[in-house]
Amino acid sequence: MPPALPEAEAVEQVRRQVDRLCWTGILLGLAFTMTNVQQFAANGAAAWSLPWLAAWLLDPMVSLVLLAILRAEQVTARYGIRTGGWVRAAKWFTLAATYVMNTWEAYADRSADLVVLHSVPPLVVFVAAEAVTDLRDKLSAAVRTAITNAAVTCPVTSPEADTERTPDPAGDRTRDTKRRTSFDEYLNRAREAWSPDATVTPAWIREVTGCSRGLSSRLASALSAEVTQP
Known part of the structure; x- marks a missing residue:
């Protein structure tokens, strides 16, 4: 086997691992925020009442839109296609909405500890959302470069x-x-x-x-x- 091919396959394995780890972190971060968003939306409603149950729908509604946008950006970025302003606005809005709903009570209580605690998960989701597409694109480019080098040096x-x-x-x-x-x-x-x-x-x-x-x-x-x- 030409020496560059094992390198290409090794980079491909790393790309898959990075992709899975980033998505796992994003999903865990969104799952962590779900309880706080539900409490924010329920606004003290009695447990198992209709307002209390309906409040559980708010966070998944925002999170599913965000995940759909991130997944679409992965594919479009791979082909060098730029998404429109509405797509980026929707991503930033869903991220901002998640952050505000997750930290609102902490800011209202003026509790620095709670602000930090409830700020970390949505900020991790935000940073990972911006990084995962670029990381996947760059690692895929590294795989293609290794393949091209193998074809040139070892035809x-x-x-x-x-x-x-x-x-x-x-x-x-x-x-x-x-x-x-x-x-x-x-x-x-x-x-x-x-x-x-x-x-x-x-x-x-x-x-x-x-x-x-x-x-x-x-x-x-x-x-x-x-x-x-x-």
Whole structure:
């Protein structure tokens, strides 16, 4: 295996770990704020009364909109597409609304300890929301760079086809099989299997096309160049 390919797969593993950890932190932060937002919305209503039950809907309503916007930004940022002003305004509004509802009582009580306690989770969500898209984009770019470097420094010897060698029944020598799958055929298979959520790596190429390890680096480089074009 060319030396850059293990690096690409290692970066891809890190990218997935970072993505999962950031999203886990965001979800935990939003879950932490839910109780405070419910108390803010219930405004002292009796437990299990209709106002008390309805108050539980406020935080999920805001959080689901925020999560939808963050997920959409991950995909658009990957293709270099800028979202409109309304999208960014909606993200900032939902973040600000979560912060205000979570800390309102703490500020009203003039309790510095409670202000800090209830400020940390929404601020972590805010910072992570801004960072997760950029981190994912940069790590995906690092994967593509490693793939490109591998294709340049270690090109395959047969760029047009992936061949196999099988025993020759007429003798002890081996011969090339007649069945040959072209580079374009493998690339078409990869195009059909690709989706915006997929990260193009040699390992992914081998999984969806069945090509050899040597050819997978060139296929990954070619497909990456196609899907990252603006």
